[in-house]
Amino acid sequence: MPHIVPFVTEIDMNSGELSAPGYVIQRKLSDMATMYIDEAAARRILAEEGDRLIYEVQGVALPAEEGQIPHCTTRILAGRIGEEYHMTKGHYHARREQGEVYFGLSGRGYLVMQTETGETSVVEMVAGSAAYVPPYWAHRTVNVGAEDFVFFSAWEARASHDYGAIERAGFRKLVLLRNGKPAVLENPNYS
Ligand code: M6P
Numbered sequence: 222m223p224h225i226v227p228f229v230t231e232i233d234m235n236s237g238e239l240s241a242p243g244y245v246i247q248r249k250l251s252d253m254a255t256m257y258i259d260e261a262a263a264r265r266i267l268a269e270e271g272d273r274l275i276y277e278v279q280g281v282a283l284p285a286e287e288g289q290i291p292h293c294t295t296r297i298l299a300g301r302i303g304e305e306y307h308m309t310k311g312h313y314h315a316r317r318e319q320g321e322v323y324f325g326l327s328g329r330g331y332l333v334m335q336t337e338t339g340e341t342s343v344v345e346m347v348a349g350s351a352a353y354v355p356p357y358w359a360h361r362t363v364n365v366g367a368e369d370f371v372f373f374s375a376w377e378a379r380a381s382h383d384y385g386a387i388e389r390a391g392f393r394k395l396v397l398l399r400n401g402k403p404a405v406l407e408n409p410n411y412s
């Protein structure tokens with residue numbers, strides 16, 4: 222078993238940048254155009270404005286073994302695709318029994334969660350919010366503000382990401398602009 226020595230990472234709370242990221246993931250509109258309810262709006266943006274960065278993840282590199290606690294920041298840029306706010310893809314954990322902790326660093330977002338048995342929960346996060354994603358809950362974050370929404374996450378290494386169910390069926394709840402503010406609505410396409 223590799224022996225990891227203690228380390229500290231400095232985080233820029235406004236950009237989510239790590240002092241020494243082990244990995245950086247950028248998700249663009251073209252990576253997730255089919256995930257937005259108004260896919261035609263996504264296609265229009267891609268055709269007329271070109272691709273757009275939706276969010277960036279910066280994390281520390283740790284082995285995927287029992288007891289390790291990977292952690293990262295996510296920065297979701299402000300904006301919408303049609304009426305739907307910029308969001309992450311969202312996932313269940315491959316090991317459903319593993320939870321996760323989020324901590325808001327800057328901006329304002331919604332954390333959208335659901336279980337496979339039909340429960341849903343949406344909580345608001347601002348700088349200083351510690352949000353708990355319990356075991357068995359899929360999770361997606363949405364930037365509902367005018368600035369970047371940046372948060373920190375930590376989870377157990379073997380939890381692992383399972384994107385399949387969300388890619389196939391989506392989330393039950395959507396966060397859309399309504400009357401000038403974010404509203405949580407039923408997803409008519411949820412299957
Ligand atoms: C959070 C954590 C990460 C995740 C990231 C982006 O920071 O849950 O594990 O990778 O959000 O979300 P997604 O993987 O769903 O694109």
Ligand code: ZN
Nearest residue numbers: 314321360376
């Ligand atoms: Zn997770």
